[in-house]
Amino acid sequence: MNKKYNPALFWFAVANAVTTFLLIGLGGLVTSHEAGMSVPDWPTTYGYNMFVFPLDKWVGGIFYEHSHRLLASGVGLLTTILAVWLWLKDSRKWLQWLGIAAFLLVIVQGILGGLRVRWQLDWLGVPHGAVAQAFLLLTTAIALFTSRWWMNSADEKQTAVPRGLRSHILYVTLLIFVQLLIAATMRHQHAGLAITDFPLAYGKIWPATTPEAIAHYNATRPPGTIGNPITAFQVNLQMIHRLVAYAIFLGVAAAAMLARKRLGLRDALTKLAFFWLALLSLQIGLGAWTIWSNKAADVTTLHVMVGASALLTGALWWLVAARRTKLAT
Amino acid sequence: MKKFLLLIALGLFTAAQIHAGDLTGSITFKGAAPAEKEITPIKDDPNCAAMYPGALPKTKFYVVGANGELADVIVSLKGVSGKSTGASAAPATIDQKGALYSPQILAIQTGQKLIVKNSDPVVHNVHTKPTANPESNQVQMNGAADLTYTFDKPEMFVKFQCDVHPWMFAWVSVFDHPYFAVSGADGKFTIKNVPAGKYTLEATHRKLGTQTVEIEVKDGGATQDFSFEKK
Numbered sequence: 001m002n003k004k005y006n007p008a009l010f011w012f013a014v015a016n017a018v019t020t021f022l023l024i025g026l027g028g029l030v031t032s033h034e035a036g037m038s039v040p041d042w043p044t045t046y047g048y049n050m051f052v053f054p055l056d057k058w059v060g061g062i063f064y065e066h067s068h069r070l071l072a073s074g075v076g077l078l079t080t081i082l083a084v085w086l087w088l089k090d091s092r093k094w095l096q097w098l099g100i101a102a103f104l105l106v107i108v109q110g111i112l113g114g115l116r117v118r119w120q121l122d123w124l125g126v127p128h129g130a131v132a133q134a135f136l137l138l139t140t141a142i143a144l145f146t147s148r149w150w151m152n153s154a155d156e157k158q159t160a161v162p163r164g165l166r167s168h169i170l171y172v173t174l175l176i177f178v179q180l181l182i183a184a185t186m187r188h189q190h191a192g193l194a195i196t197d198f199p200l201a202y203g204k205i206w207p208a209t210t211p212e213a214i215a216h217y218n219a220t221r222p223p224g225t226i227g228n229p230i231t232a233f234q235v236n237l238q239m240i241h242r243l244v245a246y247a248i249f250l251g252v253a254a255a256a257m258l259a260r261k262r263l264g265l266r267d268a269l270t271k272l273a274f275f276w277l278a279l280l281s282l283q284i285g286l287g288a289w290t291i292w293s294n295k296a297a298d299v300t301t302l303h304v305m306v307g308a309s310a311l312l313t314g315a316l317w318w319l320v321a322a323r324r325t326k327l328a329t
Numbered sequence: 330m331k332k333f334l335l336l337i338a339l340g341l342f343t344a345a346q347i348h349a350g351d352l353t354g355s356i357t358f359k360g361a362a363p364a365e366k367e368i369t370p371i372k373d374d375p376n377c378a379a380m381y382p383g384a385l386p387k388t389k390f391y392v393v394g395a396n397g398e399l400a401d402v403i404v405s406l407k408g409v410s411g412k413s414t415g416a417s418a419a420p421a422t423i424d425q426k427g428a429l430y431s432p433q434i435l436a437i438q439t440g441q442k443l444i445v446k447n448s449d450p451v452v453h454n455v456h457t458k459p460t461a462n463p464e465s466n467q468v469q470m471n472g473a474a475d476l477t478y479t480f481d482k483p484e485m486f487v488k489f490q491c492d493v494h495p496w497m498f499a500w501v502s503v504f505d506h507p508y509f510a511v512s513g514a515d516g517k518f519t520i521k522n523v524p525a526g527k528y529t530l531e532a533t534h535r536k537l538g539t540q541t542v543e544i545e546v547k548d549g550g551a552t553q554d555f556s557f558e559k560k
Contacts, residue, residue, distance in 0.1 A: 034492060
């Protein structure tokens with residue numbers, strides 16, 4: 001057991017986190033291409049052991065769903081190795097258990113994905129998406145806890161981060177997580193765009209949601225739109241998603257200004273806060289592009305990945321700030 | 330005695346047939362036919378693209394003839410139920426050909442077999458998305474045996490989709506009686522052997538909505554036309 005920085009363990013944890021991030025992207029492509037049910041069986045793929053499924057059958061929606069399953073298996077393997085490695089080689093009990101938690105979570109996530117297919121339940125895609133984000137946070141946090149900075153930070157002089165600023169970042173990060181849950185609910189309605197224009201909504205600040213209005217929206221959807229008919233719930237949900245996006249943007253902008261004021265422009269956390277703001281600006285742009293492109297699969301998936309990055313940035317900011325403050329006081 | 334009873338039964342059956350007629354009509358679309366969109370995602374799958382060396386097929390949301398004949402309208406008697414003869418009816422068939430369902434609009438009875446074929450050289454999954462009946466999602470490899478479906482509950486427009494090829498859809502309406510028809514390319518429909526009486530006749534197009542009309546079917550049958558337009 002050792003308490004020293006272990007570069008091999010750290011880089012392995014980073015590889016696990018990066019692979020998880022890519023897996024979220026691939027999962028995003030599965031939903032964006034409406035390919036989640038293109039492989040009806042699980043854990044087999046069209047009756048084959050999934051690891052020997054013939055390459056010539058990786059076509060259409062199968063390509064996305066099958067690749068997602070294979071990469072998920074890879075993440076499962078990496079997480080298992082990581083958990084064992086932490087258990088055997090890291091002396092921090094809490095980190096050992098965090099490794100076990102990641103191992104259990106990846107199993108739960110795999111089963112959720114499998115049941116979503118086997119039980120043909122669209123709504124199971126929502127917890128599957130939510131657990132994916134939580135798992136990404138967990139694997140990235142483990143990578144942070146095994147990093148050189150974290151291990152050696154006690155030996156260096158640290159500057160405390162004011163509690164108000166830390167709380168602000170935490171609340172905004174939690175709001176981003178709520179936003180991702182809203183987004184997952186929107187995506188797993190499999191109904192295409194509930195509102196087809198931006199920044200207005202059906203030409204208004206707040207669109208009508210009467211039965212007549214909904215019938216009109218459905219009748220005048222762009223030609224070629226696939227998926228279920230939209231409902232008033234979905235229209236309202238997209239409006240809430242927009243409002244929460246504006247609130248998050250303002251929250252992140254305020255965080256950047258506060259960090260600059262309290263920590264100074266040269267502090268790494270201030271720079272990270274401005275990076276966060278840039279990420280949010282990009283995310284709002286991608287949200288608009290998602291609508292203007294009539295939910296083009298690649299654009300929508302990029303929107304999912306930048307959303308996950310925004311959540312991750314807030315969480316990492318808060319963890320580093322908490323560590324610095326603890327060591328400084 | 331047995332022969333006598335048989336004769337009576339035969340007589341009653343014949344009488345029932347006599348007091349029935351065919352319900353026919355034509356359906357037209359008012360105005361210019363809405364433009365259909367080329368199914369461009371077919372190009373993304375090389376195996377499917379190979380089936381279309383020329384122009385790609387277009388969506389078939391509004392199948393309108395040169396003189397406004399409107400196909401794919403489901404015409405049915407409303408308020409009739411529990412008279413399904415589906416168990417003894419000939420099976421209906423949907424084929425997957427050219428990475429498209431054919432036909433895309435179909436109507437069957439509860440208990441009637443629906444056979445789904447795969448004539449394509451590619452794999453499909455057949456994913457049904459009903460609201461009243463159980464959902465199912467089955468593999469159908471190229472060259473695989475036909476799949477057979479039955480539905481126990483009446484329901485309009487049960488969606489059949491292929492998630493491998495997300496442009497592929499068919500909609501199957503299920504009735505618990507035999508008094509329905511789907512208008513053909515000539516816009517015409519025929520509901521056979523409707524017992525004489527007064528009914529509400531319903532015509533539904535998946536995109537253009539539903540129209541109803543009160544009708545009376547006499548021994549010689551009845552005729553009723555419909556006209557749809559896009560609002």
